[in-house]
Amino acid sequence: MSHAIQLLVGTRKGAWIYRSDASRRAWTVDGPHFLGAIVNHLVLDPRDGKTMLMAASTGHLGPTIFRSTDGGVTWAEAKRPPAFPKVGPQGAGGEPARAVDHSFWVEPGHASEPGVWWAGTSPPGLFVSRDGGETWDGVTGFNDNPKYWDWCPADGGTPDGALLNQIVIDPRDAAHMYIATSTGGVFESLDRGASWAPLNRNVEASFFPDPYPEFGQDAHYIALAPTDPDRLWQQNHCGIYRLDRPSDVWERIGKAMPEEIGDIGFTIVPHPRDADTAWVFPMDGTEVWPRVSPGGRPAVYRTRDAGASWERQDVGFPSEQGWFTVKRQAFCADANDPVGLYLGTTGGELWMSDDEGGAWRCIARHLPEIYSVVAAPL
Amino acid sequence: MPRVSLPSQLQSYSGGLSRTEAPGDTVAAVLDALDARWPGIRFRVIDEQDRIRRHMRIYVGPDRVLDIARAVREDDEVLLFGALSGG
Numbered sequence: 001m002s003h004a005i006q007l008l009v010g011t012r013k014g015a016w017i018y019r020s021d022a023s024r025r026a027w028t029v030d031g032p033h034f035l036g037a038i039v040n041h042l043v044l045d046p047r048d049g050k051t052m053l054m055a056a057s058t059g060h061l062g063p064t065i066f067r068s069t070d071g072g073v074t075w076a077e078a079k080r081p082p083a084f085p086k087v088g089p090q091g092a093g094g095e096p097a098r099a100v101d102h103s104f105w106v107e108p109g110h111a112s113e114p115g116v117w118w119a120g121t122s123p124p125g126l127f128v129s130r131d132g133g134e135t136w137d138g139v140t141g142f143n144d145n146p147k148y149w150d151w152c153p154a155d156g157g158t159p160d161g162a163l164l165n166q167i168v169i170d171p172r173d174a175a176h177m178y179i180a181t182s183t184g185g186v187f188e189s190l191d192r193g194a195s196w197a198p199l200n201r202n203v204e205a206s207f208f209p210d211p212y213p214e215f216g217q218d219a220h221y222i223a224l225a226p227t228d229p230d231r232l233w234q235q236n237h238c239g240i241y242r243l244d245r246p247s248d249v250w251e252r253i254g255k256a257m258p259e260e261i262g263d264i265g266f267t268i269v270p271h272p273r274d275a276d277t278a279w280v281f282p283m284d285g286t287e288v289w290p291r292v293s294p295g296g297r298p299a300v301y302r303t304r305d306a307g308a309s310w311e312r313q314d315v316g317f318p319s320e321q322g323w324f325t326v327k328r329q330a331f332c333a334d335a336n337d338p339v340g341l342y343l344g345t346t347g348g349e350l351w352m353s354d355d356e357g358g359a360w361r362c363i364a365r366h367l368p369e370i371y372s373v374v375a376a377p378l
Numbered sequence: 379m380p381r382v383s384l385p386s387q388l389q390s391y392s393g394g395l396s397r398t399e400a401p402g403d404t405v406a407a408v409l410d411a412l413d414a415r416w417p418g419i420r421f422r423v424i425d426e427q428d429r430i431r432r433h434m435r436i437y438v439g440p441d442r443v444l445d446i447a448r449a450v451r452e453d454d455e456v457l458l459f460g461a462l463s464g465g
Contacts, residue, residue: 060460061422099425
């Protein structure tokens, strides 16, 4: 049974909302919203089906959060966006005085906590709102952790700035959280963010003398299997991994990818109902790391056996000269049966499959660089 | 009262106004006055450490402002610009 979908698309130049019919064949476009704004993430609250939060900034103006409580019809700015505390020119320990450059990820809180939202920023910071995104407070358990500057060194990070790029909440326990960072890897909290511990065993960081440090990895994307939240998937800077709790040792399942494709990429998408199935969008990590589709032939790879093997899915994509890059938040699934998959490219194209990756078609072209694609029921 | 010039980037806050007046004897006080009138505008220009954001410029008359503690006289004009943020 297929249901209508809305795709919330954040780009370097604004946000768009695409809405489908029940068959997911016909799409209408609503936008641009905030033309010119750098929109890193646009998310619908699944708890009420109408509140949306947008992590936005512009080339000139500082970061903020825009909120809609009517499904994207009208918007208002957060009264107090995420911001670090004011300190002197340097912190007490001589560290740089931090200022949020941009919010990168917004995450609705646990189903039992309506109104709670979380945000991850650059430089890495964890923030929480308890009033639906109106006002935000820093989570001192991470932001002021005694190990913060080891986990998030001031000179570390990705070209657009070091990131706390993801927040994942265990659907069984609101106090159990994971975060992903671009400078420290994955961290786990069992107490709603009051304390954190690295969770990176056996995850490679090939850019250090010790390639398997306790922290320092670049965790591009993590996801829980929705029907088995003890299973974590990770697309890391250095490969594809799976972790089955309570173990704390990640397994590099990307080793089963074809050698000529490799297991470099930005994102991984779990199947909404089958905990053994996930999709990745591989990118070229050879030589100078072009991070485009290997060979100019875009393809998704799917595992249906928890990473023991992978199959190529490329029907509908360009068979040559297709140099796609798909960023962290720009690949997602809906909850339909069969599952719909959606990805946005840095070249401004939106692609979808309505048969779990079997065939792909382009549903939008000529958008700005796509940063995020989120599928939600309409 | 100091006059204030607002760039296009901030006119979604000012309801389209490009020129206004705001009380204050420092740039910081003028910005606070603007924020009291149009909540949120200050944080888009000044970060939480009171630093002028990288792609914003503030002048008092012909003088570029590097510290928002800079004094402002009653007859000064405070000019805000969005500058050189890339394409």
